[in-house]
Amino acid sequence: MKNLPKWIDLVLIPAINLFLAFMISGLVVVYIGENPFRAMQIIINGSLGSAYGLGYTLYYATNFIFTGLAVAVAFHARMFNIGGEGQAMIGGLGTALVCLFIDWPHWTIALPFAIMSAALFGAAWSAIPAYLQARRGSHIVITTIMFNFIAYSMMVYLLVHVLKPKGQMAPESAKFVAGSNLPSAHDIFGWFGMAFPKSPPLNVTFLLAMLACFLIWLFIWRTRMGYAIRAFGWSETAAVYAGISPFKIIMVTMLVSGGLAGMMSINSVMGEAERLLIDSVQGAGFVGIAAALMGRSHPLGVFLAAVLFGVLYQGGAELEFEMPAVSREMIVVIQALVILFTGALENLVRVPIGRIFMKLNAKQN
Amino acid sequence: MDTKVQHDSAAPMIELRGISKSFGPVQANKNINLKVSKGSIHGIVGENGAGKSTLMSILYGFYKSDSGEIYINGKQINITDSHVAIEAGIGMVHQHFKLVENFTVLENVILGMENSFLINTALNNARVLLSELASTYSLEVDPDALIEDLSVGHQQRVEILKALYRQADILILDEPTGVLTPAEADHLFNILRNLSKEGKTIILITHKLKEIMSVTDTVSVMRRGEMTATLETSKTTPQELAELMVGRSVLLRIEKDATEVGGKSLEVHNLSVMDKRGVTALKNVSFHVRKGEILGIAGVAGNGQTELLEALGGISPATGTMKIDGEEIPLHDKGSDARSRREYGVSHVPEDRQKLGLILDFFAWENIAFGYHHNDEFNKNWLLMDNRKTREIARQEMAKFDIRPPTPNNLVKNFSGGNQQKIVLARELEQNPKVLIVGQPTRGVDIGAIEFIHQKIIELRNKGVAILLVSVELDEIFSLSDRVAVLFDGKIIGERITEETNESELGLLMAGIEDGPEEQPAMESVA
Amino acid sequence: FAEPAIIFDIGGKFDKSYNESAWNGAEKWKSETGGSYREIEIQSEAQREQALRRLAEAGSNPIVMTGFSFGSVLDNVAPDFPDTKFALIDFVVDQPNVKSIVFKEHEGSYLVGLIAGMTTTSDTVGFVGGMDIPLIRRFGCGYVQGVKAANPDINVIQNMTGNDPSAWNDPVKGGELTKAQIASGADVVYHAAGGTGVGVLQAAADGGILGIGVDANQNHLHPGSVLTSMLKRVDVAVYNSFTEGMDLQTGTVVILGLKEDGVGYAMDENNQDLISAEVLEMVEATKASIINGDIVVHDYTTDDSCPAS
Amino acid sequence: MDYLTIIQILDSMLRLSAPLIFACLAGLFSERSGIFDIGLEGKMLASAFFSAAVAAATGSVWLGLMAGLTASMILAAIHGFASITFQGNQLISGVAINFLASGMTALIGQNWFRLGGRTPSLSGDGRFLPIEFPFAESIGKIPFLGPIYSELLSGHTILVYVALLTVPLTWWLLFKTRFGLRLRAVGENPEAVDTGGVSVSFLRYRAVLICGLLCGLGGAYLATGMAAGFIRDMTAGKGFIALAALIFAKWRPAYALYACLLFGFLEAIAIRYQNITIEGVGTIPVQFMQALPYILTIVILAGLVGKAIPPKAGGEPYVKER
């Protein structure tokens, strides 16, 4: 079964799974009394059919790439970082501190500092769970769940009592200094004399996310540390035999993971909102888990899964707009089915396809 | 227990007709036929990956054959799962034990045969039966001990007890002695003989031809998934069997010339180690190994061998001193991990290749750099590893060590045990170590590979490397080592020049019967 | 003739709070006029602007949105659509084509606080907020002032549900907070906690004390156990905006307090036996004083502090 | 803190722990059999909705309970289908089930009741009412022990007692019966079970369905015992807390009880003491008090609880032939 050609494994099977997920979703659409084919068309067109839709799709994808990579990196060391949500939130705090109190002359100067700060804050938020796991064996799943809740409390406190300008109603920080505003896709295309709609919040962070995918790929598969992380993930005893320090691996992996999650805020906080909001992550940390799992912890896979979720978010918004009967819960259901079929039920398709392929092969020989 | 008349030879107890089985592209069994008569002990030999375990697992219902028929006592039985096999009176002791580690012996014995919803009765019945069996077959084992606390020998007894508890008439043992000491193995064979006298039919898979010769009535040879011969044991020789297995003649014992031994390369003084439970597992052990010398460490498993290897390999903390070529290397502080040990020129072939020596889910080429991934040869620059070069090195080493298949782009878990062992050896031996520490280098490895591995170790010795060989196989100790030290209860209880001792003397030492103090100076005189 | 539209904030149109109230207003307009409107429930921050622009581009007019979080976004978007009229509830945006509608929740809360203070026999009353944010503090602060006006010795126990988004949807925790307040002696509990409040009113009813509803009239939820409800007429604001349609007066800020009947307290057959004529009289008198300025209820959000606690 | 307050806090602890106990034991069955389950939350949510919905429609909480259990077990079966039969990734399947439950309950809820995914409030026979122990009133007057009987033990809905009873029942099932022996074995070494002639899949399916059943009880308790109706996403992370409790408890029933009681206790404390003023320091922010249970959990975990070793075969599908 394992010797299927790559294109079947990587293209055909996921495509069929996706198709099945949409089929079942279609039934739900029928249940609420709408035309599933039109719904499908709206989702695809609305998310990929125009520069406008694409702008939103990729904006969401950028968030999910960062949180997805964060989970993926930890998976390589066999750690389940459920704390992406909290780490991204605290990363947002790091971003905000950089963008609020320093009068940046230009975004190109602000950005590197914001990245460092976001990553540092996110990493710091994963450091205690990492340390407790490495030294005390405290299960990272528990500690990161707890740290998510602590992050929520901390953010509410800071925004309400510290960062919120006095007398302002909304529990959010002041607007960031103008010099920290990142160029949007509209601006960037403008530099090259090309048109791109103004409203999509897609911004330069998307390029950063792609770069992060590449760097993480390089890190995991080309550096000694990545090698050690993967070895540790497969077998801790063997890693110790090979002179790899579990403490170092756990710390490094979780710091990188937390840092990546923190960097999500570059997109959502610095790139989009340009102020720190009370819930700037909005579940992206959890979607990141799904993206990492579906992307098989490979940066390219994470990228594709993140775009898929971006499509569902943006396409879903269009669907809600175009089809009044469709509510936002419908979108959640579609997401669930996509995760279920492409992620957990892939053998439903792989096994029969594998058999068919083997038979065809046997005939040829 | 059923005690029918033995050798009721009307129909064979077991008959396999045309059994075939493939795993994806691998054809593990091809059209296999086999008859085993009641009350006999039948041996099966064959290289690693020949398909022995697969065939037996089919008989036991663990795998489903693609085609073929099985007759038990003349009756065709469709063995769809192990439940059917158990009903048919088949019991199996698997190569890799199928025990629940954190269960007690009793719980393991009754698992699947509890007979009633509450397990209390079954536990009590089993306790009674176990004590009966213990006295009948001298299969003693503490019924309330947890499996993880038992030695492998005792774990194996539990597997046998499981089969007997299920009233098996047919007992399949897959490489039962791979993990046993010679004494334990002898004990096992006595049990098997007793069982066969009682009319039980036994199939024994082993790589050790000596065992085949001493205990079986008939023997079959498997090669590349096929059954190539079935012979009466009394009418064949180890040489013939070896040739049938490997397809060429095999040296059953390696030729080894005397070499010039040099100065002390590895010196260990007062080495003490606590094991994971906080018990002192190694007590003030001192010894040395000279350049171009193999020091064998013999002993019954569990007497501190594992801790010795792990302490020397830098895996577990230890106290005492360790010197390489006269230079003291730190044992306990943080820097003294496995990595620095390698930098001092100590290579380590671990006892357990799957748990320690290899990352099973890495490709072969990735494993070739394992532990040495900081070395220049595997790296492009300060940041990146050089995968292409590593693959090339792997290709060369795999060819040199005759690893099959010789493809670096293959996950290690897809290699047979013998070839996995060769990958570890290729990696550790090719590092030009000053000191090589080796644990159980040929455990579970077929005779063709054993010959090869022994040759490689001797070659390294002849190049002037100091080698510490830990093995529970006395044969191996005798054929490889120049000197032998016996570990008992965490202490070195005696040392001998290999050529000046014999199995019975070592056997006494291994049992803890100490020798006189006059032996020590004799050893010094070699220097 | 353009269709009006409404955008609901992240809590969703059924949040048992102002979004739901807004939806009720829209539905009322729909059923009365037979007109149709478009609606969007946003799910993420990024969709605020997206939804606004989508509706504006599609020609919806006027566009109503609920929630202060739309403020900054609308400030950006409104100039791009000079021909579209916007109505923003709960926040002030200074643009010529925006009508800002804000409520004096503290005034309404003051009145229900007064009722609570005059009704309690244990001299202990409670408040359960959803999250510790200024808006909720404004409710709480007005309420405390009202309670203290009835009797300065009354103890007010104030609790907040939580800090993550589930704080608005956690009736179990709301109930548990209420039970704790009951155990501490509270016999009237006011909530401003969205869906969590359902649990508050339930626990109050089960515990034999009185609850006070919020935003919409919640008296009917547990007849006889809900003392009153603090009304915030978001529904009216939406209804009016839809009705005015293209004639919406923009460039203005509308502050809806007691005077404008934008906030208030609910009296109906479900609670008429709970509030005595004497109390009612006092409440009405106070209401008049607030309207004519004799009593000034402090608004927490003006200086992030509350004179009474 | 006076005595009565302590009793009241413990009383609150029991109520808050009950859903955790159900979910934690649910996870225990599943994970002991080798199937990881992060979909506890989703299953509870589904049960909460369907129990409330059916109870609202029929007026019978027992019918509601049945519906809730069924819904939760259907999701459990999907999880089993994906992770046992199709050897899929158990974490992914769990994530999907959480999403599915969150979306479906709100969607169907809106479709049925048009209350925005909420069900109508339950009353009378539509919900589980507290059970007063006999003579609670008079025994309560006995000093010291009285309040324990009348305040702490008496006056909970039946499901709280069921939750408490489930703990010894689980222990008994797990350690005294054939099913339990096999269940524990299959989570440690499925091959041992398989070669023992017992079907690994069937065993795991049963474990997963029991998990569904218990999650169902937990969800139904939330919607029909603690609250009186369903509100979307009302489980508010309890499934994840239960998961944490399970790891905390090292997958053992008695410890699971203690862990859940601890979480319940910390939450009860946080609810009780939100506004604390310390002399000279000032008022402690409510956010700190709200975060305190989570902080304490970590402290206790790091300080007292050693390494938690999950069932060995957990998370990996049982594949015989590679």
Ligand SMILES: Nc1ncnc2c1ncn2[C@@H]1O[C@H](COP(=O)(O)OP(=O)(O)OP(=O)(O)O)[C@@H](O)[C@H]1O
């Ligand atoms: N579960 C499995 N899935 C796929 N391939 C398998 C499986 N088990 C065995 N094989 C393959 O089938 C072949 C025969 O394996 P088998 O274990 O029967 O050999 P063996 O003769 O017992 O070898 P050894 O002496 O090393 O135990 C090998 O190529 C092996 O890799």
Ligand SMILES: Nc1ncnc2c1ncn2[C@@H]1O[C@H](COP(=O)(O)OP(=O)(O)OP(=O)(O)O)[C@@H](O)[C@H]1O
């Ligand atoms: N010989 C050694 N023994 C034990 N630990 C070491 C040794 N050398 C380095 N380390 C530890 O490893 C860290 C660096 O490890 P890393 O994984 O980056 O590999 P590296 O080979 O040292 O990298 P590079 O050689 O490119 O600097 C050092 O900070 C040190 O703590």
Ligand SMILES: [Mg+2]
């Ligand atoms: Mg074998």
Ligand SMILES: [Mg+2]
């Ligand atoms: Mg380095």
